[in-house]
Amino acid sequence: MLITVKAIAYLQLEQRQQVSEPSPLCSTHKLPVEGILDEVAGALATHHVVLEAAPGAGKSTALPRWLLQQYHGWNGRIILIQPRRVAAVNVAHYVAAQLGEKPGQRVGFHIRNQKCLSASTQLLVVTEGIFTRMLQRDPELQGVGLVIFDEFHERNLHSDLGLALCLDVLPLRADLRVMVMSATLPGQMIQTWLEEQGHATHFVASEGRQYPxxxxxxxxxxxxxxxxxxxxxxxxxxxxxxxxxxxxxxxxxxxxxxxxxxxxxxxxxxxxxxxxxxxxxxxxxxxxxxxxxxxxxxxxxxxxxxxxxxxxxxxxxxxxxxxxxxxxxxxxxxxxxxxxxxxxxxxxxxxxxxxxxxxxxxxxxxxxxxxxxxxxxPAIEREDLANLLLELKVWGAPVEQLAWYTPPSPALLAAAEQQLHDLQAIEKGQVTARGAELVKASTELRYAAILAYSRKQSVREQVLAAWLVANLEEREGRFTGHLQTALHQRWQQTNGLPRTQRRFQHWLRFLGCQPVPELPFSELPRMLLEGFADRVAEPQRGRYQLATGLALEMGEERPPSGDWLIAVEVSLQQDQAAARLWLYESFNPEILAAMSHPLKLSATRARWRGEQGGLEREHVVSWGKLILQTTQAKGAITADERGKALADWLRQQGWGKTAWSHAEDQFCARMQQLMRLNQASAEGWTAHALLEQLEQWALPWLITMERRNDLKQWRPLEALRTLITQQQRQQLERWLPTEWQAPSGRRHSINYTATDAPFIALKLQEVFGTPSSPTLANGQLTLAFELLSPAGRLLHRTADLASFWQNAWPEVRKEMRGRYPKHPWPEHPVEAEATHLTKRALARKKP
The missing domain is CATH 3.40.50.300 (P-loop containing nucleotide triphosphate hydrolases)
Structure with missing residues (x-):
């Protein structure tokens, strides 16, 4: 039902956009939204409103301007939330100009680093993050009568969070109204959801205005x-x-x-x-x-x-x-x-x-x-939720008690909880004093942790923290290589970097300090560890490994060989097993020995000695997955320790030390496809990811082995199958079968390991009579074909069989019928009988 509604909504969207407005920045023509203004005002008297308006309708400008002119706001100030700073500023300037005013009078705006409003401001245009801060400071939104979420279809983290918090406020404010505006999301679905949450909501639709x-x-x-x-x-x-x-x-x-x-x-x-x-x-x-x-x-x-x-x-x-x-x-x-x-x-x-x-x-x-x-x-299903979760903990409501149009991903929430624990922002699930301080900074938690640490240090270190965070936030100009060198060079510049300078002044005010002539750059590593403790990297065999276990590739500027690093800026691109390092700071790892941190752990483990040696027991002090110190430990080695030692060794050696085969590759590829079909991350089903998490799923098999050579006989497929639920197993069999029966009657294995689409390699004649490409997963995936000659050579690869018959087949037939005259090459293959036989064998087969 949901897919049908979305499909209908999409078709309606395309139809509405066939006729729309000239740019509101250069036109005073009548806008489509003006036709529904009275309906919106009437609905707001008793209901919340969902407005679905195609681009060009004038919902962001004409509607709030009309509410100002007719009602001087709406039972108080109107808050109009925009997803982007430049949009907020432009909308405020445009509406103010239409009223014959400048921003700061009846129309104002508030974005990061800039605000323009007064006591007479009746329409305040803000970004989503600013609105979250407003709610945290004043949960009842005193003096506000209407909150408008514009461009809600973009589904940013702060828009979903802002709406959830705003709905939580409504029981305290019976007079407060909420309006959700969207250009592409099906508005009636949002209305139905709001009604299900107990909020009486009226749906209004407006046409757009667009030329052909x-x-x-x-x-x-x-x-x-x-x-x-x-x-x-x-x-x-x-x-x-x-x-x-x-x-x-x-x-x-x-x-x-x-x-x-x-x-x-x-x-x-x-x-x-x-x-x-x-x-x-x-x-x-x-x-x-x-x-x-x-x-x-x-x-x-x-x-x-x-x-x-x-x-x-x-x-x-x-x-x-x-x-x-x-x-x-x-x-x-x-x-x-x-x-x-x-x-x-x-x-x-x-x-x-x-x-x-x-x-x-x-x-x-x-x-x-x-x-x-x-x-x-939506972002809430795929982005880092640490900031969002900390905001919720400060708000005081558990995630499950709030109304979410799309619920946050449980896996991402669990990761966010761990991240907040590592940042010491929470303890036993509750916000610490440090966590409350991090929220007030209104920046990335890593940067907020650095600022919080600096408050307990000297004024010079506070100024260094302000300069560091301003540069990291703005990333103005070229900013790669050795961090300390880059910061020092920028500090010596007397002009330039205007965004960074504005942000620097903001953080100086936040910390309550004044600039100083010289900065203590030598304190940079210790300061960075407050926010980037998980980014510690150790040199290992020609490359670096992070505390999280991820490998690092060097960027254009390579750090000195042998130095430990803090990886400040790292990019992890699609289908890359290693991250790329862009900005780093070198440091002495002895700093870690003197620190107390959740990532610093002590444990006893077993380890294999060399290539042929046996097991030895040792006590280990680690920073994440990096070893800081090892000492010999007494006592007998347990089965659990032996299994973990095998896992460690196998992780270093790779799957080639086991009986891993094409069957495992296929199973993992099918699971990756299934996860994507279910709108979930497929990353955990790569061979590399499974190797990294080996103890979590393979330990019951590993503890039965005595020696490393025993791994050569181990086929991980049985263990991999235990990782999936009964529902996933049924979906896998129903949606992504291992074989496909061709019209010729023969069964062929489906190869799922290709990156673009699952495919089958078979002789071309076996798909005669098939007008179009078959599909899998209830039509969500198209099955591709590697069409082979009678000799088994590749003739054509296609995921669009209908197009192949129409466009490529005449040329293929012309070339192949002379080369393989014993095999059928009909002029109309869609009407022909599928076969893997020669023409003579096919004739003998027929009665």
């Missing part, structure tokens, strides 16, 4: 070559543009590649970039109309919603986005480049039709749109 958009499909030569093929599509788009081209790419790396490709663009083309790391001023410059020429904007999905860029009549959509997926195992956020959702594709295309007819170029096949996910995965 012509869609062009330009699939890349291969999936891997999309970025190389993109410039040619952009050049084609420029030939069709009357005003400008907006190009959507996943991240800054791709933006830089495109900027280089268009470094010698024609004089009339002004090349710009738009992404979250720019200053407010730099982002606003992109929003300014051009007096002449063409605008060419390379942007991330920051330009997908919230922001309206003038002078755009052509969109080029790469179809990709950079998505963050937190790995609880390593304490890192892995960035992966993935295809966007259908809702995002609609949003992006809509940017071309704001002021007139437009064009949208898509870097995928025409039929590929229907295979995209309907909506993106």
């Amino acid at each position: 958009i012509t869609t062009h499909y330009r699939p890349p030569s291969t999936l891997e070559n999309w970025l190389q093929d993109l410039p040619a599509v952009v050049r084609e788009a420029l030939t069709m543009a009357q005003k400008g081209v907006l190009v959507f790419v996943p991240g800054q790396r791709e933006i830089r590649r495109l900027q280089e490709a268009f470094r010698t663009a024609p004089a009339q083309v002004r090349v710009m970039a738009l992404y979250g790391g720019l200053t407010i001023e730099e982002q606003q410059a992109v929003m300014a109309p051009l007096a002449r020429g063409l605008k060419l904007v390379f942007a991330t999905n920051v330009a997908e919603t919230s922001l309206t860029i003038p002078d755009i009549d052509v969109v080029v959509d790469s179809g990709r986005e950079r998505r963050a997926q937190y790995s609880p195992k390593y304490g890192f956020t892995r960035l992966s480049t993935r295809m966007i959702s259908r809702a995002s594709a609609v949003q992006r295309a809509g940017r071309a039709g704001r002021t007139g007819p437009g064009h949208c170029f898509r870097l995928w096949q025409e039929g590929g749109t229907d295979r995209l996910d309907a909506f993106g995965t």
Whole structure:
């Protein structure tokens, strides 16, 4: 039922977006939302409201302005929550201008490092994080009559958290109203959910206003070559543009590649970039109309919603986005480049039709749109939840007692609990005094821990902490290599780094101190350990290993050989087993010996001596998975210690020391597919991840072995099967079978180990009579084919059998019928009989 509703909602979204508004920054035309203003006001008198309005309807500007003009707010101040700082500032400026005022009068805004409001402010536009801080300071939101969550479809962590906390306030404030506004999420589903939570809610829908958009499909030569093929599509788009081209790419790396490709663009083309790391001023410059020429904007999905860029009549959509997926195992956020959702594709295309007819170029096949996910995965199911969990603990309500449109991931919550414990922000589940202090800083917990530590140190160390955190937050300019060197060079600069300087002043005020001439950079390692204790890295056999167990690859600037490091900035990209180090600080590991920390543990274990030796028992002091000190221990070695010693040795040697085979590879690949189908992380089912967690699932088998040679006979498949639930086992058998019966009657093994799609290798004649590619998992996966010649050589690989018959088959038939004349090569293969036999054998078989 849920899938059906989402599909219907998506179709309705595309239909509504066929007719929409010119940019609100350059138009005073009547907006679609004006037709439902009276209905919204009438509903707010007794109900909360869910407003579903297609892009261009004017919900962010016309609706709050009308409430100001008609009602001077709504039973108090209106809080309008925007997901991005530049959007909050732009909306406030625009609405104020429409009222003939400047920001700070009836319309104000409050974002990080900047606020503009007064006692007369009736509409306050804020970012999501600022709203969370407002709630923590004043849980009853005194003086506020209406809270509007704009762009809720983006599903950021703070929007979900803010809504959950706001709903928790409603029993204390019967007069407070909540309005949730979304462009793509099905509003009626949100209304139903709010009603189920006991909040009377009215649903209102508004049309958008958008001019016709012509869609062009330009699939890349291969999936891997999309970025190389993109410039040619952009050049084609420029030939069709009357005003400008907006190009959507996943991240800054791709933006830089495109900027280089268009470094010698024609004089009339002004090349710009738009992404979250720019200053407010730099982002606003992109929003300014051009007096002449063409605008060419390379942007991330920051330009997908919230922001309206003038002078755009052509969109080029790469179809990709950079998505963050937190790995609880390593304490890192892995960035992966993935295809966007259908809702995002609609949003992006809509940017071309704001002021007139437009064009949208898509870097995928025409039929590929229907295979995209309907909506993106909300952040609360894939990002680090440590900040969110600490906010909840300070709020005083358990996670399960709050109303969540999407409940937080249990695995991510468990990881967040451990992270808060390691930061000493909680003890036995309760917030410590240190934890309360971390929340007040309103920054990443790592940085907040550094600031909290500095309060107990000298003024010079407090200034160092302020300078360190300001630089880490803003990442302004080139900021890689040795941290102490970079910080010292920046400290000596007399100008530049305006964002960093503003943030530095903020932290000086927060700590209540004044600048000093010189900073005690020698204290940097000890200070960093307060927030980056899990980022300690030890040199091991030519590379580094983190305290979490993750391996590190060096970036452009390599640290001195043999130094222990604190890995300050690390990136973990898609399908990489090792993280890449970008910013580090060297330190003496003796500092760790003098520290007391949850990561510092003492234990007794067994260890194998060399390649041929036996087991010995030792006492170990460790920092996470790094060994600080070992001493010989007395006593007999237990079976449990022997099993763990085997696990340690096997982890170093790899699965090649066991009887691991294709069967294990297949099982793990099927489980990865199943996890993805269930919208869960598949990371735990890689061979590397299973090896890292060996004791947690294989110890009952390992303790039965006496020697390392016993591992050669061990096939882990039986142990792996114990890891899955009965429901998963049933889904695996039903959705992802190990074999597929071809129309020829023969059964073939399905190979799930490929990265793109499961496939079967079989003779081409065996799929005669099959008009289109079969599917798995109730139609969620398409089965690909490696179509072989009668001699078993690969002729063609396809996941679109219908397209193969129509386009490639005539050429294949022409070439193969002369080479293999004894085998059937019919002109109409969809009507032919499937077989693995020669024509003579097939004729004998028939009666």
